[in-house]
Amino acid sequence: MSIFVDGNSRVVVQGITGRDGSFHTRQMMAYGTRVVAGVTPGKGGRDFEGPEGREVPIFDTVADAVAETGADSAVVYVPPAFAAGAIMEAADAGVGFIVCVTEGIPVLDMTRAHALARDRGSRVLGPNCPGIICPGKTTLGIIPGRMVTPGPVGLVSRSGTLTYEAVHHLTRDGLGQTTCVGIGGDPLIGTSFVDCLAAFAEDADTEAVVLIGEIGGTAEQEAAAWVSANLDIPVVGFIAGRTAPPGTRMGHAGAIISGSSGTAAEKTQAFEDNGIQVAKRPVEISALVGAALAR
Amino acid sequence: MNLHEYQAKELFRAAGMAVNPGEVARDPGAARALAQSYGGSAVVKAQVHSGGRGKAGGVRLAHSPAEAERHAGAILGMTINGLVVHEVLVSPIESIESEAYVGVLVDREGQCPVFMVSAEGGVDIEEVAATNPAAIHRLRVDPRYGLLAHQAYGLATRLYSDSGLARQGARVISQLYDVLVDNGASMAEINPLISTTEGQVKAIDAKVSIDDNELFRRPTIAALRDPGSESPADLQAREAGLSFVKLDGNVGCCVNGAGLAMATMDLVKYYGGEPANFLDIGGSSNPDKVVAALEIITSDPGVKVILFNIFGGITRCDDVANGIVEAVRRIDMGVPLVIRLTGTNEELAREILAGAGLAAVASMDEVVEQAVRLAG
Numbered sequence: 001m002s003i004f005v006d007g008n009s010r011v012v013v014q015g016i017t018g019r020d021g022s023f024h025t026r027q028m029m030a031y032g033t034r035v036v037a038g039v040t041p042g043k044g045g046r047d048f049e050g051p052e053g054r055e056v057p058i059f060d061t062v063a064d065a066v067a068e069t070g071a072d073s074a075v076v077y078v079p080p081a082f083a084a085g086a087i088m089e090a091a092d093a094g095v096g097f098i099v100c101v102t103e104g105i106p107v108l109d110m111t112r113a114h115a116l117a118r119d120r121g122s123r124v125l126g127p128n129c130p131g132i133i134c135p136g137k138t139t140l141g142i143i144p145g146r147m148v149t150p151g152p153v154g155l156v157s158r159s160g161t162l163t164y165e166a167v168h169h170l171t172r173d174g175l176g177q178t179t180c181v182g183i184g185g186d187p188l189i190g191t192s193f194v195d196c197l198a199a200f201a202e203d204a205d206t207e208a209v210v211l212i213g214e215i216g217g218t219a220e221q222e223a224a225a226w227v228s229a230n231l232d233i234p235v236v237g238f239i240a241g242r243t244a245p246p247g248t249r250m251g252h253a254g255a256i257i258s259g260s261s262g263t264a265a266e267k268t269q270a271f272e273d274n275g276i277q278v279a280k281r282p283v284e285i286s287a288l289v290g291a292a293l294a295r
Numbered sequence: 296m297n298l299h300e301y302q303a304k305e306l307f308r309a310a311g312m313a314v315n316p317g318e319v320a321r322d323p324g325a326a327r328a329l330a331q332s333y334g335g336s337a338v339v340k341a342q343v344h345s346g347g348r349g350k351a352g353g354v355r356l357a358h359s360p361a362e363a364e365r366h367a368g369a370i371l372g373m374t375i376n377g378l379v380v381h382e383v384l385v386s387p388i389e390s391i392e393s394e395a396y397v398g399v400l401v402d403r404e405g406q407c408p409v410f411m412v413s414a415e416g417g418v419d420i421e422e423v424a425a426t427n428p429a430a431i432h433r434l435r436v437d438p439r440y441g442l443l444a445h446q447a448y449g450l451a452t453r454l455y456s457d458s459g460l461a462r463q464g465a466r467v468i469s470q471l472y473d474v475l476v477d478n479g480a481s482m483a484e485i486n487p488l489i490s491t492t493e494g495q496v497k498a499i500d501a502k503v504s505i506d507d508n509e510l511f512r513r514p515t516i517a518a519l520r521d522p523g524s525e526s527p528a529d530l531q532a533r534e535a536g537l538s539f540v541k542l543d544g545n546v547g548c549c550v551n552g553a554g555l556a557m558a559t560m561d562l563v564k565y566y567g568g569e570p571a572n573f574l575d576i577g578g579s580s581n582p583d584k585v586v587a588a589l590e591i592i593t594s595d596p597g598v599k600v601i602l603f604n605i606f607g608g609i610t611r612c613d614d615v616a617n618g619i620v621e622a623v624r625r626i627d628m629g630v631p632l633v634i635r636l637t638g639t640n641e642e643l644a645r646e647i648l649a650g651a652g653l654a655a656v657a658s659m660d661e662v663v664e665q666a667v668r669l670a671g
Contacts, residue, residue, distance in 0.1 A: 107481055108479060115438060158554065162552060188406045218404075244560070245542065282558055
């Protein structure tokens, strides 16, 4: 099994004709994702050319795309100025799962987008996230399909390339994955660590979870408390940013230590206090997962 | 992006808020003239992106134009938390009856703007939060309705028992919300919001941070950036679209992705080294970005070795390799270069590097160990 999406998910791509949107749509289709529609205002009625000559109908609005194709999931590759609007459009059209890859969306825009998505009952993944991949089934976003393989490990992370680093070792060591989720590096994100952990807890195939956090905020501390109270499968953690200075934004808009809060030490402590094994180096993650599964 | 107090006050005035008068002086003579125009006495405040200006001696009261000139002379050129003061704000002295705190910022947890107000203003609000949390009142604002009139008034009644003052306070609180939303701020704060002995409520300090993601659509706000508050390396990084933070070590780091960049710095430390910087070249892999990154890192004389850690996903390893080769051709590195490339188009990248006499390893631990050893 996988969480949030599976091979039956019917995907509409917002911004399908853009540079990033067209490239990643072809990648997703080549992996096996059922891309059923694209949306670019003003280009409705045309077709998007996917790999192997497969065509995807383009619509002017998400509502049209949903009505015509039954799309139930969306991926947003729209520039920052319009991305919050794209999320709200998808939620308004009844799309239940919305992945937003776009980085650099104004945070006040996201306060409104998250509020509307909550009201409509839509789950937003991101923004500023690499997306979600269910090995062998489907991928929504930009996580390269080559580095994953099916298996018993669930992975959730705030970072993109650090996810690749961890998955690379897992796959090399024969530890496949049920689902890998990048929740995004922004301060306001739609799907939290806890949301993913709760979904993994419901998934019979997930036998261990990898939790990759970083400095800033308290999401890791909340995840640790949740794990201790609710999860009976092993969890391996990693926190990036032990050497980050306080008060400075480290690339991700959400990666900032405010005062004495949000440090790597505080998060590592929260993990350890709640029975989460902490890898000191990315390469150790896979070894800890392997050992936990062997027990 | 942080604004200076005088810039933030301009935004407050534009929102119609009652703010104490004041003008910027860039030399002591100008401060003297301003004090004169205010009737002789004045407060002289350093304009610098740092808290704790008062404790550092950057805020002084002058009781004559000559004293204002002396104070300005002392403050201009002083260094507060590593930042040199180039401007002072000169304002008349107010007759203060009470000092309150009013702030609004975007709350991660609530995913909405949240107000914090306290009748205990004029002091470090984090200290109040630690010692007397009950003195701080919070209100989350639904971004779709904005701050409603009764909410603003409700907050103001926490600050003032007098209804006239509460009405004025409510107006200021609403205006502060407008400042946040209309300028794309992530934080706006008044500390202190005073009531005067004449019964006037007004802001005598102002702090505003703009969300960097708003700047593309707010050119007049973007133009408020103080170039003097930014190092040449920071400026070059920003213009090249690189995310860069200078640190104190000697291992220069060039990585794709913020999380991997932080993990790389941590690994440098793990193997006994000290990272010289955080640098994320981003998802796209334009060779020009790689060249700019290397220029920035090599401009730091403390750097003894440069470490590349690239995990190609969207980023293509061959693009990064081309950038490295191009940079080696254009800039005199003067320090060794160690490279880790894996992922998309890794083999092609190795060929490109080999053609220029460079080699790459496949593991992150290996490259970091190498770098730390070379940095000595």
